[in-house]
Amino acid sequence: MILINGKTEDRIDIADRGLQYGDGVFETIAYRNGIAEFLEQHLQRLQLGCKTLSINFEQIDTLRFEIDSVCEHLNHDNAVIKVIVTRGTGSRGYFSLNDSEPTRIISTHPFPKYPERHQTEGVYLRFCSQTLSSNRKLAGIKHLNRLEQVIARNEWDDPEIAEGIMSDPDENIIECTMSNIFIVESGSLYTPAIIEAGIAGVMRAQIIQLASRSGISVEEHPISRKALAAAEEVFVCNSIIGIWPVHSISNKHYPIGFITKFLQKSLAETAK
Amino acid sequence: MILINGKTEDRIDIADRGLQYGDGVFETIAYRNGIAEFLEQHLQRLQLGCKTLSINFEQIDTLRFEIDSVCEHLNHDNAVIKVIVTRGTGSRGYFSLNDSEPTRIISTHPFPKYPERHQTEGVYLRFCSQTLSSNRKLAGIKHLNRLEQVIARNEWDDPEIAEGIMSDPDENIIECTMSNIFIVESGSLYTPAIIEAGIAGVMRAQIIQLASRSGISVEEHPISRKALAAAEEVFVCNSIIGIWPVHSISNKHYPIGFITKFLQKSLAETAK
Numbered sequence: 001m002i003l004i005n006g007k008t009e010d011r012i013d014i015a016d017r018g019l020q021y022g023d024g025v026f027e028t029i030a031y032r033n034g035i036a037e038f039l040e041q042h043l044q045r046l047q048l049g050c051k052t053l054s055i056n057f058e059q060i061d062t063l064r065f066e067i068d069s070v071c072e073h074l075n076h077d078n079a080v081i082k083v084i085v086t087r088g089t090g091s092r093g094y095f096s097l098n099d100s101e102p103t104r105i106i107s108t109h110p111f112p113k114y115p116e117r118h119q120t121e122g123v124y125l126r127f128c129s130q131t132l133s134s135n136r137k138l139a140g141i142k143h144l145n146r147l148e149q150v151i152a153r154n155e156w157d158d159p160e161i162a163e164g165i166m167s168d169p170d171e172n173i174i175e176c177t178m179s180n181i182f183i184v185e186s187g188s189l190y191t192p193a194i195i196e197a198g199i200a201g202v203m204r205a206q207i208i209q210l211a212s213r214s215g216i217s218v219e220e221h222p223i224s225r226k227a228l229a230a231a232e233e234v235f236v237c238n239s240i241i242g243i244w245p246v247h248s249i250s251n252k253h254y255p256i257g258f259i260t261k262f263l264q265k266s267l268a269e270t271a272k
Numbered sequence: 273m274i275l276i277n278g279k280t281e282d283r284i285d286i287a288d289r290g291l292q293y294g295d296g297v298f299e300t301i302a303y304r305n306g307i308a309e310f311l312e313q314h315l316q317r318l319q320l321g322c323k324t325l326s327i328n329f330e331q332i333d334t335l336r337f338e339i340d341s342v343c344e345h346l347n348h349d350n351a352v353i354k355v356i357v358t359r360g361t362g363s364r365g366y367f368s369l370n371d372s373e374p375t376r377i378i379s380t381h382p383f384p385k386y387p388e389r390h391q392t393e394g395v396y397l398r399f400c401s402q403t404l405s406s407n408r409k410l411a412g413i414k415h416l417n418r419l420e421q422v423i424a425r426n427e428w429d430d431p432e433i434a435e436g437i438m439s440d441p442d443e444n445i446i447e448c449t450m451s452n453i454f455i456v457e458s459g460s461l462y463t464p465a466i467i468e469a470g471i472a473g474v475m476r477a478q479i480i481q482l483a484s485r486s487g488i489s490v491e492e493h494p495i496s497r498k499a500l501a502a503a504e505e506v507f508v509c510n511s512i513i514g515i516w517p518v519h520s521i522s523n524k525h526y527p528i529g530f531i532t533k534f535l536q537k538s539l540a541e542t543a544k
Contacts, residue, residue, distance in 0.1 A: 002286060004286070010285060010286055010287075011283035011284060011285055011286065012283060012286055012291065013282060014274060014276070014282055014283065014284055014356075014377055014379060015282075015379075016291070017422075019284065019288070019290050019291045019356070019358075019416070020298075020356075020416070020418075021294070021416065021417075021418035021419065021421070021422050022293070022294030022416055022418060022419055023418070023419060023422050026292075053422075053423070054426060080364070082364070084291070084292075086291075092352065092354070092381050092384075093384075093425070093450070094421045094422045094424070094425035094426070094449055094450060095425045095426060095429075096422065107286060107287075109364050112364075112365075130409065131407070133405035133406055133407045134405055134441060135403070135405045135420065137402065137423060138419060138420075138423075143419055144291070144292070144293065144294055144419075145293075145294050145417035145418070145419045146292075146293035146294060146295070146366065146417070147293065147294055147295060147325070147410060147415055147416075147417045148407065148410075149293070149366045150289075150293050150295050150325075150366045150368065151325070151409060151410075152366070153365070153366035153367045154326060154366070154367060154368060157367075169406060177366055178366060
């Protein structure tokens with residue numbers, strides 16, 4: 001099902017700035033066991049993204065209502081809900097008068113069929129050549145300019161490789177193509193700070209909160225390749241996959257450790 | 273008039289990767305006095321962009337035919353032709369199977385009504401706070417990830433300011449929001465090299481060629497703010513505006529010099 005500004009349709013005006021310039025933001029929400037997980041957190045990030053881009057998005061209640069309505073029409077217990085908000089249609093050129101209403105697009109998709117062993121046995125990662133460029137203004141938000149991720153994700157097509165690690169131009173690890181990354185060292189949890197590049201994932205925030213509440217020290221801290229190689233545990237996360245332990249990165253192997261398993265369990269309980 | 277994959281329509285599938293990720297390229301072509309100016313140069317850059325993004329675009333002859341057909345239907349002597357090529361529709365996620373045909377979108381727009389004095393008396397520029405991030409792979413091509421330009425262009429709404437200068441994170445001047453920039457110093461022409469950031473404009477290439485052929489030394493060279501302040505002449509260019517001399521940047525004034533006028537004249541003769 002697709003709703004565009006509340007109407008059942010599947011096409012948008014080519015003048016929409018979402019197409020013309022990638023001038024908008026999106027959210028990918030897990031609909032699991034009949035619930036749109038962390039919906040409010042997703043909507044908050046969406047609003048933050050609009051604010052950052054000066055998109056005058058005042059239809060948040062309408063959007064929430066439309067998402068509920070889409071969920072009611074879902075035939076499955078599990079699905080992916082993708083929400084896009086663009087600046088709307090406008091005159092040609094980068095300058096925006098902000099006089100048109102933002103475009104709301106809600107679409108549902110089958111839940112991706114990842115192998116169960118990704119959760120239990122962990123996944124294999126590689127390093128991507130494509131870097132994430134630094135842009136303090138755009139860092140954190142989930143905007144529609146995603147060519148760097150597209151290029152990085154298309155560096156490999158081996159289905160055995162679940163994710164690719166992306167770094168900034170100074171070789172600090174930032175995230176993976178579609179997920180955030182955490183490492184465990186001396187019993188503490190570390191994840192790269194999202195200041196100059198990367199997306200501040202909803203699941204990432206959830207894990208930071210879960211760990212803190214459980215008395216696990218969590219720090220947002222630069223992670224070098226050396227620190228990654230020395231890590232005791234590594235995992236990646238996003239709203240759809242939850243937590244995937246990492247069993248190897250290139251030739252380096254990692255055990256699926258206690259903290260990773262603990263967080264997977266805590267997350268499953270939170271979702272109940 | 274709008275043609276999408278050869279058909280007269282004005283809407284595209286929301287699953288198109290152009291909207292989902294800005295996964296595509298575009299060209300803005302001046303149709304002046306009944307001619308699509310520098311069409312082959314635009315198509316060459318479009319193809320280079322597709323190649324860079326690994327978009328399997330083999331419909332260049334079809335696209336050329338469609339542009340000709342759109343031109344034949346134009347009622348005015350002057351118009352803007354915008355061409356977008358996206359990777360097409362695809363499954364959800366950054367990974368692209370490249371099994372769908374790229375989407376071709378051709379739209380025509382009224383020629384913008386810039387004041388005549390922009391050409392004769394020159395324009396006023398400002399410096400933008402928004403920087404251009406560095407990405408060697410994406411530099412040069414005219415892809416659809418244009419949030420940096422959108423943010424920069426929306427830093428001002430004073431119609432007296434014609435353009436904004438954008439720099440890389442090291443404060444090297446790269447270009448303006450919608451145009452390339454040249455300076456004249458000791459009778460030689462300089463323009464920033466487009467290696468890490470910026471768009472390699474079709475008009476920029478044309479001016480480099482025109483100048484070289486006329487015996488004017490042209491160099492692609494980093495331009496600092498200091499070099500800009502010390503310049504004898506400054507101008508900006510793109511396919512639509514041609515050449516706009518710059519009469520001031522913030523509080524610094526420039527004369528409209530001999531080389532700028534000479535290139536304006538040469539360009540007008542080339543277009544005949």
